[in-house]
Amino acid sequence: MILVIGGSYQGKTEYALSTFEEARFFNQAHLFIKKRLSEGHTQAAIYDEIKATTSEGQWVIIADEIGNGVVPIDEADRAYREVAGRILIELAKDADEVYRVILGIGQRIK
């Protein structure tokens, strides 16, 4: 599995689509995490679901980095930020390669 992360509107999807032509894509993983959290799922369950979904074949998981801001006032926003961060750390450990995309430029960081 390959993980592509970066801030919003950095060209992550375009970079991933043009770089990994043969792969299957799990895009906007951060929004998937947010939705599942709002439905009451735990961090572990959400992680397991992403892993199960991407277990067959070569997958590229794409997600926004969302932790680089001021601590949100809203408790659910804080939980989302925390859980998304923790899940992405686990996915990065599992990944064969990790890329960070800034200004459309991808840097391999693992």
Place this chain on the structure above:
Amino acid sequence: MITLVYGGSGSGKSAFAEDLVCKTNYPNRYYLATMKSFDEESEKRIKRHKSLRDGKGFITIESPIDIENAIIDKDSIVLLECMSNLVANEMFRDENPKTFTECADKILDDVKELSKKTDELVIVTNNIFEDGLSYDEGTKEYMRALGLINKTLAEISNEVYEVVVGIGIKI
């Protein structure tokens, strides 16, 4: 020697910084904890961090303000975690909040004093600067202080890492 570890919330910067410390062989490992427990959520965060440190031989010193007063033995490495809490504690410790320059000057002086007491100082600090939102003047002043401290610490540090999804990138 100072090492600066920078990252967002949930980036894995603490675990990365602890790994850095645990790769060294100093007889004394100190953990300067700047977070004050004031509610259930902060208590939970403190507990999570404590469990991360379990078995790694850290001596924990609660140090929410005046970090230069921490009692540190020689032959030691100190992990200061984290700057964002320290800045909030120092800025708002008196009735009238400090200006960002007063706050930054005080903390940078304290860091320099602290670094004289130990062989190595590892400082964990936060990236709170990239959400593109506008904040009230008080929050902006806090952000200015943390931004100035981060930038100045980077200048005086021997090594600077940015941690992204648990991966440390030397910058």
